[in-house]
Amino acid sequence: MADSNPKDFSDTLNKEGARMEVDARSQGDTPDALGFKTFLGGGAGADPPLVDITVDDAYRMDYPRRGKAVIINNRTFHPTTQMGERSGTEVDADNLYAQLGKLGFDVTRYDNLRAKEMLRVLQYAAREDHKDADCFVAAMLSHGEEGEIYGVDKAIAIDELTSPFKGTNCLSLVGKPKIFIIQACRGTDLDHGVDKADSDEGAPVDEVDAVSVQRVPVEADFLMCYSVVKGYFSWRNSSKGSWFIQCLCRALELFSGKLEFTRLLTRVNKMVAYEFESNAVKQYMTRKKQIPCISSMLTKDLYLSAKH
Secondary structure (H helix, E strand, O other), rough: OOOOOOOOOOOOOOOOOOOEEOOOOOOOOOOOOOOOOOOOOOOOOOOOOOOOOOOOOOOOOOOOEEEEEEEEOOOOOOOOEEOOOOOHHHHHHHHHHHHHHOOOOOEEEEEEEHHHHHHHHHHHHHOOOOOOEEEEEEEOOOOOEEEEEOOOEEEEHHHHHHHHHHHOHHHHHHHOEEEEEOOOEEEEEOOOOOOOOOOOOOOOOOOOOOOOOOOOOOOOOOOOOOOOOOOOEEEOOOEEEEEHHHHHHHHHHHOOOOOHHHHHHHHHHHHHHHHOEEEEEEHHHHOOOOOOEEEEEOOOOOOOOOOO
């Protein structure tokens, strides 16, 4: 997919301020692929078996278009924000652009937007006609606090940015997945980690009966993918990009179309949790951990494979 070159809405800004997102170096970056090659049986390296998914179990992914994807990538901030420069964020934006393009999305990237410009971009996207599209994705890469994300000039509530896509505001996306990827801090706490013994994991999958005509909650079909849980720092490497986006892009490469999307995000959680540990200049920030957070209002299974 050819690169898109939208107008950069904001001026070049000075670099200063607090560290709401902390640079660190990963300890190990080996893909954790073995054992995840198949998801309903088969040995490592085998092709995954076909899955019989009824229309009531999964979102339709056979519309003419995969859909629109918006990437908002904020690196430099006005001195009044006291936010530092986000070195390495271009790596995140480039990798997301590439992976979303492989999945068939029409991707547009915006760099260094003010808060009002971020809202304007998303309002415009919500007003577009999505009737012939499978879904919608927005990725926002910036500094943040709990419930807020920063434009280059000030913070804006995440709820304000997602509101244009609610069922009452964006009728052409009713009943379709709306995926928001948030790479930003959600507080200032450091996750010190804890040692654990190996244990088995597993959870049942719930199935929901559906009828052909339903009233849909206005908050339904959103999927919020946060880089970190509430209250904590989100770590970023100045040369490789953030831990979360590194792992998300790797999981999209390995598992798209093979794993249901929330299960894919669980793989991302595992990658971030087990493969990364901070190695910061300041000793009190060394050997810290991070766990992403999935907040799903999806009503069906979501399989994102390449769009042909």
